[in-house]
Amino acid sequence: MLWPPARSGLTERSGYALGMPSPPGPGLPSWRADLLRRALVLCAASLLAVLTTTPAALAEPAPETVEAHEDSRTPAEYYADELAERPEGAAVVVDDSLAGLGDVAELERELHALFSTLDVPYHVIASPFPGQGSDWGTGPVLPAVMDRLDRDGVYVHLRPETYTQDVRVRGYDLPAEESLRSLSDDPRLEYDSGPDEVAAVLVERLRGEATAPVDGHEGRTEPGALAVFWEEFLDDVDPTRSVGAENLGTLSGLSSGFLLGTGVVWVWWRSVRGRRRRHEVTVVSVLTLALAGAAVAGPYAYMMSVPKGGVETAWETPDVQSVPPYVANTERVERLVSETGSAPLYVAPLVTMDRTGLTATAERLEDAEIPVRALVMSMSPSDESEGDPEVLAYSLAALTEGPSVYVVATTDFEGRVELAAGSSGLGIDAYALSLAVRDVVADTPAEAVEAALPALTALPTDPGQPDTEPLFAHSYDEDPGPRSERFLGDGFLPCLLVVGPLLSGLVFGALLLLVATVRAVRGGTVGGRTRMGARALRRLALSETHAMVQELEAAGNGEVPASAMRDADAALVVLRRPTDALDLLGVTVLARRARAGISGDPGAGRRPVCSANPLHGRADRVGRVKVVPGRRPLCDTCLGLQNDARTARVLELRIGGAWVPHLSLDRVWVHTNYGSTQRGLVDGILEESDA
Structure with a gap:
């Protein structure tokens, strides 16, 4: 054995196996040293993992951020979710884009009060969206x-400012x-009836009341053209x-000048015709001035009587x-x-534009x-801005504390991306500012906003100073001045x-x-012939004798x-004696x-007159006229005509209810060429007149 038994016993009690390193020191227990070593290893590994994953986390946006900006819902999904959040059977969703029509909360209460009378579950949407444009798609x-x-x-x-409404019924018998x-x-x-007005009539019809309009379009009488003209005339002179x-x-x-001119023309005409009577000028002048x-x-008195x-x-x-x-309503x-x-x-929940990249x-x-903010x-x-994104942008900036620039991305009438901007507190x-965003062309709002950012940041600023007045904010209403000055303005004297x-x-x-045309048709030149009646000849005779x-x-x-x-x-x-047309011609x-x-x-008394027409x-010179045989005195004009044309120029008079050529009449006037020949026969003319 390599180790004595006592050594082996100590090793087992201390918890260290053979071949393991000895404890770190005599003053620290062995189990604590091992625990400390393990903790340090774990901290180092954790720190390394954090350091290696942080760049990826920074590069990837949070899922909820991506969903808020780029995840779009259809109008049906949005409204279904909104209705589901309302009380079941009494759900009303009023889009706050109706703020331009009045209080949105009050409208919601009115719709609840109206549709609750149907005694059936109701689900009402009051919103201009989806709109009528092709970018919203088709179908209700x-x-x-x-x-x-x-x-x-x-x-x-319920949609505002349109006749296009929609009603559906499910599970109930209602005349939708x-x-x-x-x-x-x-x-x-x-x-332009409001949603509350449309809803009131709609509920009335759904309840079966007033199924036929009492005074509908069929029963109404359209005003006549004269009534329409008079109404428009009163509007024009209001x-x-x-x-x-x-x-x-x-x-x-114009009316006064016309009357004055008429008086002058009347006096001139009567004077030229030799018919002006005594005191006629005075009477006509006074009457003309009074009417003028x-x-x-009259119009001046009417004008001053109308309230301001x-x-x-x-x-x-x-x-x-x-x-x-x-804007008038700042709630939204x-x-x-x-x-x-x-x-x-x-990003609004209902947007037809592509949200990619937002x-x-x-x-x-x-x-x-x-500080640029975009919507x-x-x-x-x-809505409260009447659909003008620039008004909305400036309204947002005006209600924001501190300096700010707002960019509103929306769609124009053709469905393209349109930008508008407003600022406050940056001078x-x-x-x-309008030029910086007006000419931006892009397919998506993200591209449009990013394309406008360089131009916006390059604008000269003066923080703390008020911005210039928006282009739309200029008021064209001004004091028009006293009515009398306007009445006697540029058009009165001319x-x-x-x-x-x-x-x-x-x-x-x-x-x-x-x-003259009527006289020519009724008694003058008709079909190439010249005719004159006794009435026209009497006027001519009176005029000539007066002169x-x-x-x-x-x-x-x-x-x-x-x-x-x-x-x-x-x-x-x-x-002064009873005369006919021929006598008046002779006179x-x-x-x-x-x-x-x-x-x-000196030769006027002996000179003959034209036989075709003495006038x-x-x-x-002399020539032939087919109406009578022989050669007759003729003027140069008549003599230069062909026989048929010359005959057509013979003056015809209305004698005894018929039109006859004056040359065919067996009268002294004709025989004497109206007194130009045989001067002694003038007495015969008088005798014939007496007869």
Whole structure:
């Protein structure tokens, strides 16, 4: 044996086997030394494991972070989970994107109160999502929600500002389809009716009440065109609107100028025609001025009687979007500020955009040189920002303590990623901030936000200084000024002095043209023939004789040729006796011949007139007219025509109820060429007139 027995006994008592090292020292028990050695080995191994696994842990984000940012749920899954969290049989989910329509909590209470009257389980969703765009997919969301929830009752999806609602019933006998169809016929509902209004009518129909609209579209009478025009006219001249007083003043000036111009044209026309009577100018002037004054005073009195309102008072109350926080209801905005307070990236549960890479984007936002927070969410016109992501971004920044920059990623009308940004407390120029995100083009929100980060961090900042006013915050409401100044604005005087009188002249000229056309059709040139009735000839004869008398009065004694006096006397005598169309034609010819003699034409008394139409004037040559045999005096124009055309120019008169050529009449006027030949036969004309 190598070891004595005593040595062997000691070895067994001390607990050490043969070949093992001796205890560390005489002062430390052997079992404690072994325990210490083993603990040190375990600590070293643990430290080595931690050091080798830490980089991998830092490189891989936490599973819950990835799920929050990149794990998306369908609208059906989201709403089914939300409804499942509500009391069974009385579940109402109101999306807070309806904050722009009013208090979301109050709307939820109203929907509970309405649908509880059905006495059946109800599951109501009030939300603009999923929307109508192609990026949301097709088909209603309720069937999938019903399958996931697997409960009987009525299911309703209420959307704001649309006629597209959805109602489904499972396990109960309710007229869902009929109620849904009848919504579009109910006169109480419009396109922009709120969800509570739609719900009230829907519950009424589901209960079987008022199954036919009392005053539906079928029973309503559409207003006529005149009523619509009058309503629009009153809106255009409403002094409480932006240009109402100006429109009223312009219209008043136009009406007054038209009346003034009409008075002037009337006096001028009567004077030219020689029909102006005594005091006519005075009477017409006074009447015109009175009517023109009333055309201004009446609208002015109406304008001043309308109470103030509209744009006249709007400027006194600033627009909501012109002052921070830029929205009327801040409940949802405050919640979003809280969401982004603990993490720089918030992703809404209902987003149609690709969420890939958002977790990495959140990490990059954490390392940004300026405090940038991003939100990925869907926008709706019913939210507090009216669907404008820039308004939401500035509202978030305004409600955040300390300097901040918010970037909102959403989709535009074409389903593409759109960015908007707002800042506070960094002294950033609003226009530069808008440019930094406006032109970013990317397929996903993560790519868009990361592409905008370099431009955002490069913006000049001045921490502590207020940022410039957002581009949308400028209020265009301003004091429009006194109504009287607006009434007498830019349009009143031009219309009163220029446009109105010109319009009067145009209307008067159009009326003259119309009258001339009617006369040509009824008694003038028809089918190439010239016709004149007794009425037209009487006006012409009166005009010519009136001018003749004025010229005679203006001429001195002894300055009027005897032939002219004889023609003038004959014309006046015949005109004062019963006459027909031929007599009036002769009076006109005599008066014109007398005026020519008074004006100094020595041969006027002996010069014949055109036989085709005596109103053509002098006839220096002779020719044939098929109406009568022989050669007759003709004017140069008639003589230059072919026989058929010349015959068509023969003046026809209405005698005895029929139109006849004047040359075919067996009368002294025709035989004497209207007194131009055989001057002694003027007495015969008078005798014939007496007969």
